[in-house]
Amino acid sequence: MAKQQQVVIVGGGVIGLLTAFNLASQVQSVILLDRSNLGQESSWAGGGIVSPLYPWRxxxxxxxxxxxxxxxxPxxxxxxxxxxGIDPEVHTTGLYWLDLDDEAEALAWAKRENRPLSVVDISATHDAVPVLxxxxxxxxxxxxxxxxRNPRLLKSLKAALLALPNVTLHEQCEVxxxxxxxxxxxxxxxxxxxIHGDQIVLTAGAWSGDLLKTLGLDLPVEPVKGQMILYKCASDFLSSMVLAKGRYAIPRRDGHILIGSTLEHEGFDKxxxxxxxxxxxxxxxELIPALAEAEVVGHWAGLRPGSPEGIPYIGxxxxxxxxxxxxxxxxxxxxxxxxxxxxxxxxxxxREPVIDPTPYAPAGRI
Incomplete structure (x- = not known):
């Protein structure tokens, strides 16, 4: 592809920002548009676990x-x-799944995929995570x-893009x-x-389906609301992420503990x-009894871009x-x-793709 291209990216969450970051050195110019402020929707609202909650499912x-x-x-x-100079804070803590109904499937998946998942005695778990x-x-x-730490990742990506001479960011710019x-x-x-471009890229998360309707296309992406709460504890309070019954606790390095999340189909109401x-x-x-005495310092909602089987559209x-x-x-x-x-x-x-692109191609899926 010739380098004289101008690429317009619609949507400034983590996908839009990182798409811009990856393309900036390869094309003449990148223009990134966001309807509000960059990275303030589901990318900001999420927990930031670098794993699907139940990867084997x-x-x-x-x-x-x-x-x-x-x-x-990393x-x-x-x-x-x-x-x-902005640290996205990749914090490797490990993750405990508790009382899984499909533990056998999880272990079989890990063996097949060569992932380091193993059974741990519950008393050893309590030794490792005393507040459990x-x-x-x-x-x-x-x-x-x-x-x-997703808000830091977003700030860092934005700062990196602002430093690139061929990238233009437009906030408060609704398409x-x-x-x-x-x-x-x-x-x-x-x-x-x-705003014109040689290539137009839609990275608008939960809003992507609505935008494609203007072309008569039916993209099955819809908003799915998720709510989170935040506590502030000592930095060594929780040593590892824990997950039970679809709810999780995530420790940040500074002692903030995120608890999430709900799954609600409420349209665009957040x-x-x-x-x-x-x-x-x-x-x-239930996960961490000591939190009964802790103060909730944050409570928010975001809108996930729900899609069939959670398989993204790339192409x-x-x-x-x-x-x-x-x-x-x-x-x-x-x-x-x-x-x-x-x-x-x-x-x-x-270029030669890092992963087989076939399952993500929009062809035959919209």
Missing amino acids: YNPAVTALAHWSQDFY QLAERLFAST GPGFSRAIYMADVANI SAFIRDGDAVVGVESSKGP TPTESALESLKASAV EVPGFAGLWLNCGHYRNGLVLAPASCQLFADVMLG
């Missing part, structure tokens, strides 16, 4: 992206920290699972339609006027609710030359971002 297409990303995140974070609640009888553990030239998509109509607060607090206390849209998708990551946008954005750049630029 996913399609192999999700697993392939997850494994590549897990291995790549070097991405180091590179961003070195260039921006008493109500659990079984545990499995994966040692190398990290979490990334309402695509500009067509015959079968080709050559730009977008935005609140700042028409108002935090009292009922979710109470439910999350109950889960927090060019058939019949719409110049229109590309990198969206629909559902619960795993942060987990899958490095691999998704590397694969996207490979496909767009005609």
Whole structure:
């Protein structure tokens, strides 16, 4: 692909930011647009566990992206920290799954995929995580699972892009339609006027489906609300991530503890609710009884881009030359971002792809 191209990216979450970052050195210019402020939607709201919550329950297409990303995140974070001075804080704590119904399937998956997942005696689990609640009888553990401090990752990516002379960032710039030239998509109509590009990339998360409707396309990506709460404890309070009954506790390096999350189909409403607060607090206390005495210092909601089986759409849209998708990551946008954005750049630029792109191609899926 010739380097004289201008690429317009619609959506400034982690997928849009990292897509821009990967393309910037390969194309003439990148223009990134976001309807509000960069990285303030689901990328900011998520927990940042660098693993699907239950990786063995996913399609192999999700697993392939997850494994590549897990291995790549430490070097991405180091590179961003070195260039921006903002540390995305990849924090490798390991993850305990408690009282799983499908423990046998999890262990079989780990053996097949060569991942370091093993059964741990519950008393050894309590030794390793002294604050863990008493109500659990079984545990499995994966040692190398990290979490990334997603608000810091987003700040670091934004700073890295601001330093690049051929990248333009437009916040508060809502896209309402695509500009067509015959079968080709050559730009977008935005609140700042028409913006043209040789390639248009849709990375608008939960909003991607609505934008594609303007072209008569039916992309099955819909908003799925998730609420989280945050506690502040001592930095050594919780040594590892723990997960039970679909709820998890994530320790940050400075002692912040995230508890998540709900799964709600409420359209684009992201108002935090009292009922979710109470439910999350109950889960927090079941996992870690000492949190009953701790103060909730944050409570928020985000909208995940729900998609069938959580398999993202990565590639060019058939019949719409110049229109590309990198969206629909559902619960795993942060987990899958490095691999998704590397694969996207490979496909767009005609390079040898890091992962087989077939399962993610929009052809036949929209």
